[in-house]
Amino acid sequence: MTRQPELVRTREDLRLKLQHLTGSRALVMTMGALHAGHLQLVKEAKASADHVVVTIFVNPTQFAPGEDFDAYPRTLDADLEALADVGADLVWAPQPEDVYPTRPVVSIDPGPIARVLEGKTRPTHFAGVALVCTKVINLVRPDIAFYGQKDAQQLAMLRTVLGQLDVPVEVRAVETVRDADGVALSSRNQYLSDNERARARALSRSLRAGVEAAESGSDPAGIVKDVLSVLRETEGIDVDYVAVVDDASFDILAGSDSVDVQGEGAASSSSPETPEMMTDSDNGRAIRILVAAKVATTRLIDNMGATLTTGENTAERGR
Numbered sequence: 001m002t003r004q005p006e007l008v009r010t011r012e013d014l015r016l017k018l019q020h021l022t023g024s025r026a027l028v029m030t031m032g033a034l035h036a037g038h039l040q041l042v043k044e045a046k047a048s049a050d051h052v053v054v055t056i057f058v059n060p061t062q063f064a065p066g067e068d069f070d071a072y073p074r075t076l077d078a079d080l081e082a083l084a085d086v087g088a089d090l091v092w093a094p095q096p097e098d099v100y101p102t103r104p105v106v107s108i109d110p111g112p113i114a115r116v117l118e119g120k121t122r123p124t125h126f127a128g129v130a131l132v133c134t135k136v137i138n139l140v141r142p143d144i145a146f147y148g149q150k151d152a153q154q155l156a157m158l159r160t161v162l163g164q165l166d167v168p169v170e171v172r173a174v175e176t177v178r179d180a181d182g183v184a185l186s187s188r189n190q191y192l193s194d195n196e197r198a199r200a201r202a203l204s205r206s207l208r209a210g211v212e213a214a215e216s217g218s219d220p221a222g223i224v225k226d227v228l229s230v231l232r233e234t235e236g237i238d239v240d241y242v243a244v245v246d247d248a249s250f251d252i253l254a255g256s257d258s259v260d261v262q263g264e265g266a267a268s269s270s271s272p273e274t275p276e277m278m279t280d281s282d283n284g285r286a287i288r289i290l291v292a293a294k295v296a297t298t299r300l301i302d303n304m305g306a307t308l309t310t311g312e313n314t315a316e317r318g319r
Helices: 011-018 036-048 078-083 125-140 152-164 187-191 193-215 221-230 311-317
Strands: 006-008 025-030 052-056 090-092 145-147 170-174 238-246 254-255 284-296 298-308
Touching: 006 011, 011 090, 025 036, 036 052, 036 078, 036 145, 036 170, 036 187, 052 078, 052 125, 078 090, 125 152, 145 152, 152 170, 152 193, 152 284, 187 298, 193 221, 193 238, 193 284, 193 298, 221 238, 221 254, 221 284
Parallel strands: 006 090, 025 052, 025 145, 052 090, 145 170
Antiparallel strands: 238 254, 238 284, 284 298
């Protein structure tokens, strides 16, 4: 027997329903078109809190003119069915006027992280994400908010913004969920034809090549080179960027030609082997390898974590 969560649409209904959710509270924010990755967020939220609130809202402030706001899939009935029995207690699916009762004239500048990589391509995007997440967290008042690791830069940005604004919420990441062919789950995957879907597998293959390069002792520039090599083997892949970042600070350690590694918010010029830059002197520095590319007209992003090892550690493993 399935149990759909209760649906509310207005701010006032949300406020009234939240009064009855006693105990700890977790929040999962989505734009709908839910897939197994979203449902994993809800499952992990339910395992960590007494109640789970899911929001379904296509946020206009994070879309620039010409982006796919109007075309973004809106599938509320199917989303509610998908949420049955995964642990959601309440779904808030507001209209834009409920989230923004007056025209938004206040913005949040997330800082340098919003002007590189995804921010370089979509310069207003992260300000819109920061605004809506801060507003919704203030309305829902969760103890924990869950976000997917697939949107790694968004996750890092939110940790920075919410932390520096002293917003009283714990941010938790949930690992990327992948289909059997390795493609990271995304609402935009539905735009891919069968042939394009086959090409999209190159993104995860390239990231695995980057992880293997890191494990073999490659430096960040070498990792980027190996990732690009795999991507360029597949026709119909238009690479936006490949980058290696510090997994904690999100400083850019190396990138493809479209990434300004010396620009604002980029990593310092110190060598990755410098001791003060290592997060773990025995195991190396935690990094994240990022890729963004278009498959036909569909832009996809993906990432994988790895460890940047020192030359000394690499030599020891080879003995």
